[in-house]
Amino acid sequence: MLKANMRKFAVCFLASAALGSGTLSYADSGEKILADRCVECHELTSPGPASLADLWAQKGPNFSYAGNKYKQEWIEDWLLKPTRIRPAGMFYGNHIKPGEAEDVIDASTLATHPSLQPDEAKAVASALMSYKAKSELLKPGAYKPGKISLSSGEMLFIKFRGCSSCHLIEPGYGGVSGPEVYTAAKRLQEDYMVSFMQDPQAWSPFSFMPKRHLKDKDLQKFVHYFRALAEEDFQ
Numbered sequence: 501m502l503k504a505n506m507r508k509f510a511v512c513f514l515a516s517a518a519l520g521s522g523t524l525s526y527a528d529s530g531e532k533i534l535a536d537r538c539v540e541c542h543e544l545t546s547p548g549p550a551s552l553a554d555l556w557a558q559k560g561p562n563f564s565y566a567g568n569k570y571k572q573e574w575i576e577d578w579l580l581k582p583t584r585i586r587p588a589g590m591f592y593g594n595h596i597k598p599g600e601a602e603d604v605i606d607a608s609t610l611a612t613h614p615s616l617q618p619d620e621a622k623a624v625a626s627a628l629m630s631y632k633a634k635s636e637l638l639k640p641g642a643y644k645p646g647k648i649s650l651s652s653g654e655m656l657f658i659k660f661r662g663c664s665s666c667h668l669i670e671p672g673y674g675g676v677s678g679p680e681v682y683t684a685a686k687r688l689q690e691d692y693m694v695s696f697m698q699d700p701q702a703w704s705p706f707s708f709m710p711k712r713h714l715k716d717k718d719l720q721k722f723v724h725y726f727r728a729l730a731e732e733d734f735q
Contacts, residue, residue, distance in 0.1 A: 530627025533620055534563070547633045548704045555706040556591045559611070562704065564633040572625045574687040579621035582613035585683065587668065587676035605676060637702055643690035646724050650732075653725030657681075661712065670734050678709070685723070685730035693726065694719045 534544060541559035548562060549555040566575075588605050589595040597606040616624065658664045666678035674680075684693065695702075697719055700709035714722075 525626075527623070527626045527630060529620075530623035530625070533616075533624050534627055537614075538563070538624075544631065549706055552706050555704075556594065558590045560590065563628060563631055565635075565703070566628040566631040568632055568635055568638055569689060569692045570628065570687055571689060572629050575628060576621045576625040578687070579616045579624060580618060582615055584610070584613075585679045585687075587680070592677040634703060637695050637699075638691050639695065640691060642694040643723050644720055646720060648721050648724035648728060650725070650728055653721065653728060656718065656721055657725060666708075669729065670732070681726055682729040682732065682734060685726040688726075690723055690727075693723050697722060 534542075538544075538560075543558075543562045543564055545564055546562070547564050549558065589610050592605075595606055595609045596603040598604075654669065657669065663681075664674040666675040668674035668676065668680040668682065670682050671680075696709075697712075697714060699711055700707040701711060
């Protein structure tokens, strides 16, 4: 056991040394990991599916615009200990079964995302930041920092817009066909959230997210709300 642990330590040490030696940058190492391990589930170059069938077949999110969408620190942390962001998978229709009262998630059909070593996670996060497709859709500074109470945010999100039918606002409360929103502000860039909610189909032509023609004041309130949710402790 001791010898096995020593060998494991040596491999990790050599990998770290290679990354820090200048012979292979974090971004270059991350590109190799993406090419070797991630392309089976994630699109790296195409900006979106060409048909509904392509959308339904997606196993993971499109990474061609990851650098415009995600926060690097969140990617790095998430890859160390992956958790499911979409309770019913990328396309819920592939992962539900009849239950006593209604359709329920068939967990047996959902794959578990592999975790990475710290240096691997840092390398992949660094590489993904260079993926900048659809930059023309972003307006730097579109989000204006501000605050909203959780009660006002919930009224907008649940009662006025009906968004909780697809999205969880906390563990166990809300819909499961879309990604949870109580972690949205931790993982997504604010200007991206404004742009995506304004026109989801501009980012992904076959997205199930409806275009609701939201006014800028409501877009701002939504992001305020997501940021407030991210500060809550749901553990």
